[in-house]
Amino acid sequence: MRPFKLLDPRSLDEACQMLDRYGEDVKLMSGGTAILILLRQRVFSKPYFINLKAVPGLDGIRDEPGTGLRIGALATLRAVETSPIVRQRAPLITETFRLVANVRVRNSGTLGGNLSHGDYRLDPPAPLLVLGAKAVAVSSRGRNTYELKEFFRGLFETALQPDEILTEVVVPDAPPKAGTAYFKYTSLSETDWPCLGVAALVTPSDGGGTCGELRVAVTSVAERPMLLEHLGPLARGKRLTERLLEELGDAAAERVDPIADARGSEWYKKEMVRVFVRRAVREAARRAGLAAG
Amino acid sequence: MEAMERQIRLTVNGQEHELTIRDNTLLLWLLRDDLKLVGTREGCGTGVCGACTVLLDGRPVNSCLTLAAQAAGHHVTTIEGLATNGRLHPVQEAYIEERGFQCAFCTSGFIMMTKALLDEIPNPSEEEVREYLSENICRCAGYPDILRAVQNASRKLAARGR
Numbered sequence: 167m168r169p170f171k172l173l174d175p176r177s178l179d180e181a182c183q184m185l186d187r188y189g190e191d192v193k194l195m196s197g198g199t200a201i202l203i204l205l206r207q208r209v210f211s212k213p214y215f216i217n218l219k220a221v222p223g224l225d226g227i228r229d230e231p232g233t234g235l236r237i238g239a240l241a242t243l244r245a246v247e248t249s250p251i252v253r254q255r256a257p258l259i260t261e262t263f264r265l266v267a268n269v270r271v272r273n274s275g276t277l278g279g280n281l282s283h284g285d286y287r288l289d290p291p292a293p294l295l296v297l298g299a300k301a302v303a304v305s306s307r308g309r310n311t312y313e314l315k316e317f318f319r320g321l322f323e324t325a326l327q328p329d330e331i332l333t334e335v336v337v338p339d340a341p342p343k344a345g346t347a348y349f350k351y352t353s354l355s356e357t358d359w360p361c362l363g364v365a366a367l368v369t370p371s372d373g374g375g376t377c378g379e380l381r382v383a384v385t386s387v388a389e390r391p392m393l394l395e396h397l398g399p400l401a402r403g404k405r406l407t408e409r410l411l412e413e414l415g416d417a418a419a420e421r422v423d424p425i426a427d428a429r430g431s432e433w434y435k436k437e438m439v440r441v442f443v444r445r446a447v448r449e450a451a452r453r454a455g456l457a458a459g
Numbered sequence: 460m461e462a463m464e465r466q467i468r469l470t471v472n473g474q475e476h477e478l479t480i481r482d483n484t485l486l487l488w489l490l491r492d493d494l495k496l497v498g499t500r501e502g503c504g505t506g507v508c509g510a511c512t513v514l515l516d517g518r519p520v521n522s523c524l525t526l527a528a529q530a531a532g533h534h535v536t537t538i539e540g541l542a543t544n545g546r547l548h549p550v551q552e553a554y555i556e557e558r559g560f561q562c563a564f565c566t567s568g569f570i571m572m573t574k575a576l577l578d579e580i581p582n583p584s585e586e587e588v589r590e591y592l593s594e595n596i597c598r599c600a601g602y603p604d605i606l607r608a609v610q611n612a613s614r615k616l617a618a619r620g621r
């Protein structure tokens with residue numbers, strides 16, 4: 167690993183000033199689980215890193231009535247997974263985070279590091295997208311809030327500007343009676359990075375029996391995690407029959423442009439999107455008290 | 460460029476150390492090369508095998524993906540820190556009794572994970588054991604023996620009243 171200087175800011179302000187001062191020569195470091203691999207493999211290096219773990223107060227998890235869950239960017243994946251408040255307010259997050267990497271990585275890796283890395287093979291973006299989460303970033307210019315659906319821009323590319331620090335993820339409450347589900351599919355070992363992940367949220371319509379709102383997000387398939395907003399209108403007001411589930415799977419597969427990798431070819435991933443969108447919506451509907459089929 | 464070294468305090472197996480390290484030193488290297496605690500192993504170096512597992516403030520982490528500078532001020536427990544007064548820890552005894560290893564390259568990682576698991580969930584179901592240890596890799600002993608070792612260790616700790 168090439169030598170570097172690790173800077174220890176005492177406050178968020180100081181961290182922002184360091185980003186301004188060192189510009190191109192500096193990168194943020196939270197848990198280090200993603201970045202240290204790149205450094206060790208010498209595919210990446212910088213003369214300076216900013217140790218965000220040195221900044222106090224960025225790892226809180228709390229529920230703010232009217233706003234939703236506020237999860238600090240420095241909260242570890244494991245802290246989010248095991249948080250009683252998260253389990254109560256957003257069980258979909260708990261369900262998903264349990265499936266990320268392994269306990270050791272989850273103990274070090276942070277939510278902010280996970281999202282900011284912009285890797286396409288991540289689990290957390292899918293549930294956060296269907297829950298309508300927002301990412302809050304801070305720089306010396308001020309505060310910026312990004313809708314998560316506009317946050318992921320491309321391969322290892324997010325909307326974050328070079329001088330911005332992701333400080334918080336805000337997750338609004340799910341609509342009443344919503345059923346949610348996350349399906350992670352791995353095609354190599356069971357605990358591998360996802361070949362693909364699908365999160366779904368379904369609410370029953372007012373009269374019951376039919377689908378009210380449907381939200382679906384897929385991750386690890388294309389170059390960025392995506393909210394498939396065209397699926398909602400296809401299901402609204404309808405019974406979620408097997409036939410409709412199949413149509414939804416097909417409509418999802420049509421929209422994605424998969425990246426072929428060690429976990430599946432383009433064709434394979436499209437086929438798996440078809441299958442897992444169906445399964446995730448069926449399960450979310452069941453949990454919303456809607457009998458599918 | 461400013462100095463790329465720093466002084467840190469680190470408590471390892473209950474003993475406090477004052478060390479001068481380079482900022483890019485991994486906890487794994489510090490333990491093995493500087494403190495000569497070579498029970499912690501390096502397998503993959505990328506977070507997937509668990510051979511390098513140590514406890515940081517009681518929680519298992521990959522020392523291969525942890526900067527020593529970020530561990531400063533915290534408590535590290537390695538395999539060398541489990542025995543007390545020359546007596547092996549019940550988890551270690553359980554691995555011996557159940558023959559939960561052959562070459563033992565992976566074993567300190569498995570034992571540290573088992574310790575962490577049983578601290579968190581004293582009487583885990585088989586499913587919980589499998590989930591917790593799912594990304595610790597053993598290339599020779601066989602996982603059923605390891606599973607039995609975990610269950611044995613859980614009984615031992617219960618009998619001892621932890």
Ligand SMILES: Cc1cc2nc3c(=O)[nH]c(=O)nc-3n(C[C@H](O)[C@H](O)[C@H](O)COP(=O)(O)OP(=O)(O)OC[C@H]3O[C@@H](n4cnc5c(N)ncnc54)[C@H](O)[C@@H]3O)c2cc1C
Pocket residue numbers: 193194195196197198199200201202218239240243265266267268271274275276277278279280281282283287288289290326330331332333357358359360505506507
């Ligand atoms: C073995 C292994 C298996 C894995 N499997 C999975 C998996 O199955 N599913 C999955 O989703 N993920 C998986 N991951 C990825 C893991 O979730 C990420 O490595 C982790 O979440 C990154 O968090 P970190 O705090 O360690 O980030 P770091 O490594 O510290 O940083 C990652 C990137 O984000 C930037 N950054 C960090 N914090 C901030 C911030 N607050 N604001 C702005 N930028 C920031 C850094 O500059 C860097 O570019 C796996 C990782 C490993 C090592």
Ligand code: FES
Pocket residue numbers: 500501502503504505506507508509510511512521522523524
């Ligand atoms: S050497 Fe650290 S996980 Fe394999």
Ligand code: FES
Pocket residue numbers: 559560561562563564565566596597598599600
């Ligand atoms: S005992 Fe040899 S690798 Fe596990």
